[in-house]
Amino acid sequence: MAQKVRRQEPGHQYVETMLISMGASAPRAGTKPAVWLREALVQVGARNIRHRGPHRYVFRLGKNRRERESIELGLPDRRPYPKRPDPVTETTGAQSAATL
Template identity: 70%
Template sequence: MALGAPAPRAGCDPAVWLREALAAVGARNLRHRGMHRFIYRLGRNRREREQIRLGLPSVQSYPKRPDPEPAG
């Protein structure tokens, strides 16, 4: 509702309200076809977004060469 969606009316079907609220704020459905995780920092400006900690483990760069064959 902070984005401008109307408040639900008394006795209104929640599914109908959700559809109307999403249309009112200009939301759209996005479909993805994989097991991906996306994280977005939400904030009104760049400073607020940079202050948000994501809590992800540090990611090492991917290997540039294949693993060596075991000696045997």
């Protein structure tokens, strides 16, 4: 979403409206979008949150069930599906920049 604002791609108005509703000042004419975004994130108290990365999925491809089952994936042992969000190191009332 941040990239939409920086490059003024379709959908950037939604992100800007969302930030303004959280307390950021409206972008002024002639202000570079990247500069406004940086200032807006500071104004709403957003912060970066580190996470373990995206989930990965693997599918066996084949014409029928027999072909699919004969394919060895060579993956490490399966770990349980993560059912909890990533741990947060700091707990504050500030808005998260993870969605931006």
